[in-house]
Amino acid sequence: MDDRISQPGFRDMGINGPLTSESDTRETLRHAAKYRDKMGFKDYFIVDLDTHHVETSSWNEIIEFVEDPILREEALSFKRKPDSRLGTVLYHANGGMFSQSVSGRIPHSNLSPGEPRDDKTVHPDVVPLRRAMDSFGIDRMIMFPNALLQIGTHPNIKIETNLAFAYAKFLTEVVLPGDPRLKTMALLPFSDPDACERMIEMYGDHPSVIGFSITSVRYSPVHDNKYMRIYRMLEERGLPLSFHAGFNWQDGYLRQLDKFITMHAISFVLCNMVHMANWVMHGLCERFPKLPVVWIESGLAYLPFMMQRLDNEYLMRQSEAPLLKKLPSEYIRDMYHCCQPMERTNMKLLQATFEAIDAENRLLYSSDWPHWDFDAPSIITDLAFVSEQGKRNILGENARRIYKKL
Amino acid sequence: MADVFVGYRSEFQDGSRKLVTNDRLEIGVFCVKDEFYAFLNSCPHQGGPVCQGRIMPRVEEHLSAEQKSIRMSFSEDEFHLVCPWHGYEFRFATGKHPGSDAYGLRRFETRVEEDKVYVRV
Numbered sequence: 001m002d003d004r005i006s007q008p009g010f011r012d013m014g015i016n017g018p019l020t021s022e023s024d025t026r027e028t029l030r031h032a033a034k035y036r037d038k039m040g041f042k043d044y045f046i047v048d049l050d051t052h053h054v055e056t057s058s059w060n061e062i063i064e065f066v067e068d069p070i071l072r073e074e075a076l077s078f079k080r081k082p083d084s085r086l087g088t089v090l091y092h093a094n095g096g097m098f099s100q101s102v103s104g105r106i107p108h109s110n111l112s113p114g115e116p117r118d119d120k121t122v123h124p125d126v127v128p129l130r131r132a133m134d135s136f137g138i139d140r141m142i143m144f145p146n147a148l149l150q151i152g153t154h155p156n157i158k159i160e161t162n163l164a165f166a167y168a169k170f171l172t173e174v175v176l177p178g179d180p181r182l183k184t185m186a187l188l189p190f191s192d193p194d195a196c197e198r199m200i201e202m203y204g205d206h207p208s209v210i211g212f213s214i215t216s217v218r219y220s221p222v223h224d225n226k227y228m229r230i231y232r233m234l235e236e237r238g239l240p241l242s243f244h245a246g247f248n249w250q251d252g253y254l255r256q257l258d259k260f261i262t263m264h265a266i267s268f269v270l271c272n273m274v275h276m277a278n279w280v281m282h283g284l285c286e287r288f289p290k291l292p293v294v295w296i297e298s299g300l301a302y303l304p305f306m307m308q309r310l311d312n313e314y315l316m317r318q319s320e321a322p323l324l325k326k327l328p329s330e331y332i333r334d335m336y337h338c339c340q341p342m343e344r345t346n347m348k349l350l351q352a353t354f355e356a357i358d359a360e361n362r363l364l365y366s367s368d369w370p371h372w373d374f375d376a377p378s379i380i381t382d383l384a385f386v387s388e389q390g391k392r393n394i395l396g397e398n399a400r401r402i403y404k405k406l
Numbered sequence: 407m408a409d410v411f412v413g414y415r416s417e418f419q420d421g422s423r424k425l426v427t428n429d430r431l432e433i434g435v436f437c438v439k440d441e442f443y444a445f446l447n448s449c450p451h452q453g454g455p456v457c458q459g460r461i462m463p464r465v466e467e468h469l470s471a472e473q474k475s476i477r478m479s480f481s482e483d484e485f486h487l488v489c490p491w492h493g494y495e496f497r498f499a500t501g502k503h504p505g506s507d508a509y510g511l512r513r514f515e516t517r518v519e520e521d522k523v524y525v526r527v
Contacts, residue, residue, distance in 0.1 A: 010410050010527075013432065015425040018460045019490040028490070031448070031455050105460055105488045105495075372493060376452055 021107040022114040025128045025370075028107075029135035032376050039381055041137030045396035046377055047406060048138045049338050050244070050296050050366035051129065053175070055145040055167065058125055061174065063090065065166035071159060090163060091147055092154040099260035100372050109372035122178035130179055132369050136377055139396065140406050142210065142366075143171065143184045144296075149246035152218025157191040164189035168203055176208040183405070185213040185242050193226045200233050210405040211240035211294075216271035217248045223282035231284065235291040240336075240402050242294040245272045272298040276306060276332070281314075283323025285331040292402040294336040297368060300353050301343040307332050307356060333358050336402060338366035339380070339394070341373040351385045360390030364399050409517065409524040416521060418442075421461055426525070432457070433514060435525055436498065438485050443498050444525040445487065446512035454491030456511060462486050462495070464504065487511075 019028050026033070036042075055062060063075035071090065078089045100109045117127040133141050148167055154160040168186045176182050186203045188196040196212075203209040212234060214222070234241050247267035248254060254270070257263040272295050279285070279293065307329035314321060314328050324331070337357055344350050357363065368374045380386070380394050400406050410433075412426050418437035425434050425447060432447035434457025447457035463480035470476050486495040486504065495504055496511050503509035515526040 009428040010426050011428075012412075013425040013427050015458060016423060019455070019458045028455075031453050035453060102493045105462060105490075106493045107460075107490055374492075378452060 019107055020114075021101075021104075022116075023107065024115055025108070025131035026135055029132060032378075033135045033137075035376070035378050036135070036137035039137075039378070041377065044137070044139075044377075044392060045400060046136070046138045047140040047142070047365065047396040047399040047403075048133075048136070048367045048369070049142050049242075049294070049364045049399060050340060051132070051141045051143055051369050052146050052371055053125060053129070053143045053171075054370075055125075055170075056147050058123075058170070058175075059089070059091075062163075062166050062170045065169040065173075066090070066162045067165055068158065068162050071162050090159050092150065092156075092159075102260075102372065106372040108370045123175050125175050126178035126182070128370070129182060132367075133179075133181055136367065136369070138181070138367070138377070140181055140183055140399075143175070143182055144213070144244055145187070148187060149215050149244060150217050150248070151187065152190060152215045152220065153248065153250065154191075157189075161189040161192045161195040164195070164199065165202075168199065168209075172203065172206055172208055183208050183210045185209070185211040185240075185244075188212050188214050188230070190214050190218060190220050190227075193230060196227075196230045197233060200230065200237070200239070204233075204237050204239060207405060210403045211242060213242045213244050213296075214275075215246060216243045216275055217246040218271075221278055222275050223278045223284060228287070231288045231291055235288045238290075238404055240292040240294055242296050243272055243275050245269065245295075245297040269298045269302045273302060273306060277310065280310060280328045280331045281321045281324070283321065285334060286323050286325060292336055294338065294364065294402075296338040296366060297340060299341045299343050300337065300339060300350070300357070300363075303332060303337065304349075304353050304356050329356070333362065336362050336364055336398070338364045340366045340368045340375040342375055342379055344379070347385075350383075354383075354386065360387065360393055361398060363394045365395045407526055410527050412523050412525055414521050415518055415523055418523065423457065423461075425457055428527075431527065433525060433527070434458075434487075435516065435523065436461070436487070438498050439483075441498070442516040442518060442523055443501075444514035444516050445496075445501060446514070448512070449489040449491060449494055450509050450511065451489065451492055451494050454489045454494075456487060456489040456491075456494070456496065459488040459490040462488050464495075464497075 066072040075089045115128055117124040119127050151160050164187045171184050186209050245268045247264055249263050254263055254267050310328035365380055380391050412435050413424055423434055423436045434445050434447050436443045445457055447455050449456040464484040464486055465478055466481050467478045468476045485498050488495050497504055501511040501513040517524045
């Protein structure tokens with residue numbers, strides 16, 4: 001208490017500087033915790049379908065799990081040098097990642113946060129995630145990596161496959177046991193369909209692996225016949241398939257965009273637009289009608305575009321998509337969409353989008369924490385045009401319906 | 407309305423801040439270029455702790471007479487408060503977002519009297 005503050009009831013908070021990348025997640029999210037209590041989130045079941053694990057900070061542990069002895073030796077050879085900077089050895093870098101914090105303006109989005117992780121009972125990577133779950137009032141948090149989202153552009157398929165398996169093993173054996181609320185959708189090494197099948201066989205029954213994910217940054221047409229067995233395996237096991245968007249500054253078109261803002265705005269949508277167009281127009285919803293498909297981190301504004309664009313052209317060129325039994329927009333509405341980053345600068349357009357995609361029954365909350373454009377659960381509860389039950393559905397009940405292991 | 411004494415002017419260095427609260431309101435008091443500003447510590451975007459963000463000079467882009475982009479620079483006169491949650495920037499002078507007046511912080515009047523700094527709440 002600062003007794004020099006004259007007005008009764010006012011006190012000095014002792015805060016004299018900005019939050020930094022060293023700040024504790026609980027302080028960064030202090031306002032989220034206040035909102036959690038105000039809204040009574042303890043009475044909600046909240047599932048965050050997309051939170052990011054800064055796996056590069058544990059890279060030296062992850063490469064220990066690389067199966068291939070030659071690749072593992074290559075990776076570990078860097079580690080043994082006492083003066084070497086390990087970095088993300090084996091990883092195929094995609095430039096621009098470090099622009100996420102807008103030159104340090106958004107400190108929590110830095111890739112190497114200096115937050116003290118003083119809880120020694122769990123792996124250090126669990127500590128900030130647990131703090132975020134507690135602050136937001138989240139009951140289940142689905143972990144995705146950062147850098148590995150670009151794994152699909154790796155020139156060496158063997159490395160893509162080995163890193164996908166190493167990461168799955170690291171998560172399931174080291175990180176996820178630290179908190180039963182943490183889950184994942186294991187990455188499919190999609191360049192190698194046989195390895196994808198092996199991944200599903202290995203982790204399909206794991207209690208913390210609630211589904212599987214394709215990293216959307218890749219040049220792999222999802223309708224290729226070589227993938228049909230994968231989709232069938234997931235459908236038979238009742239395991240949802242998700243497409244997680246990412247950016248790709250190396251793509252020919254996107255290389256014209258020299259600002260992070262424009263590259264990010266287009267790139268995170270473009271990859272999922274391409275895969276969604278192939279998924280719908282090649283009739284994969286008809287071929288695997290019981291396979292829940294989830295689209296992650298492309299926001300929502302692109303969906304009315306996709307629905308109208310594909311419907312418009314389908315009606316003129318139905319012969320090119322003979323497997324479809326209804327309009328493309330109806331298949332898009334049947335699938336599931338994660339909200340983040342939920343564009344809401346025009347609430348009328350957002351409301352129309354909610355109606356078009358049957359959001360109250362199909363939309364899934366995702367935070368994307370700790371990234372720079374994360375969405376707190378308040379973005380759903382603050383919506384005036386959504387019913388109370390619809391808000392509960394979006395925040396967790398829709399996810400609980402399709403993810404059997406939640 | 408009441409004037410809350412929040413500290414002595416001499417305690418505030420250029421670019422410094424102090425946060426005060428009565429548990430209902432959190433208010434950030436800033437000293438920037440010898441002027442005092444006070445804002446509610448709640449970003450209109452998602453309720454982030456805007457008063458716990460960085461103070462950054464406005465970024466400017468300079469064009470030639472032919473409308474060619476020459477360079478970008480930091481303003482020496484204008485500073486923004488940046489919300490640490492998502493990067494929304496706000497002008498100290500107006501509390502408004504530099505790109506749209508539709509987004510603004512709740513401002514409080516400040517008063518300096520005999521080395522004492524007050525915020526009107």
